[in-house]
Amino acid sequence: MVAKDFDVWKTAHLGVNSPKNKWDRGPQPAKELTRAKFKKLLSDQKKRRDADTYYDLGVFDSKGNLVGFASVMEVVRGISHAAYLGYRIFNSYWRLGYGKEAAKAMIDIAFRDIKVHRLEAGIEPGNIRSIGLAKSLGMRREGLKKRAVFLRGEWVDLTMYTLTSEDLGLKFNTIGVKFKRRR
Numbered sequence: 060m061v062a063k064d065f066d067v068w069k070t071a072h073l074g075v076n077s078p079k080n081k082w083d084r085g086p087q088p089a090k091e092l093t094r095a096k097f098k099k100l101l102s103d104q105k106k107r108r109d110a111d112t113y114y115d116l117g118v119f120d121s122k123g124n125l126v127g128f129a130s131v132m133e134v135v136r137g138i139s140h141a142a143y144l145g146y147r148i149f150n151s152y153w154r155l156g157y158g159k160e161a162a163k164a165m166i167d168i169a170f171r172d173i174k175v176h177r178l179e180a181g182i183e184p185g186n187i188r189s190i191g192l193a194k195s196l197g198m199r200r201e202g203l204k205k206r207a208v209f210l211r212g213e214w215v216d217l218t219m220y221t222l223t224s225e226d227l228g229l230k231f232n233t234i235g236v237k238f239k240r241r242r
Contacts, residue, residue: 071125129161140176181217193220
C-alpha cells in the first residue's frame, strides 16, 4: 500500500462485518483508523521490508477496494532461507476466491523475488477453510507444532503446511540472494 490508499484502507476496515468465527477479526473502531496510524503502518512495513524480515501487501479487487492482506513473514536467512505465509481476507469478501489468488501471488513473490527456499503456513487445526486453502495451493501437511504461537490469550497448536522451491520446479541456490545486515 501507499499513502494515497488511506481512504480505501479506512473504508475497508469500517466495512468489515462482525466476526464470523474465532479466527476472524471484526471491524475496528472509526476513531482508531487515523491518517497517523496508517502512516505509521506504512513506515513499519517499509522498515520490515528493508530489513528483509516481513513483506505485507494489500489485496485489492478490480475496483480498487482493499479486500485483505497477504504476507511473507519472519524471513530467516542462513542455512534455511525460510519464511511463513500469512493471509487475511476481510469477511465481507470471503468465498469469492480472493484468499487463494492472494496466497498464490505471495507464494510467487516469496520464491521468485524474496528468494526463500521454504515457505510454511501454520494453521490452527480447527480452521478447516484455511487448511482447505493451503491444500488447494499444493502445500503439504508436515505435522503439528505444539503450543507454537500465543493467540487470544493462550498458546495454540499449529498444523504446518509447507512448500519448497523444489515443489514448484525451481532450483534454489543462494546466488543472487541479497543478505541484509540486521542491526
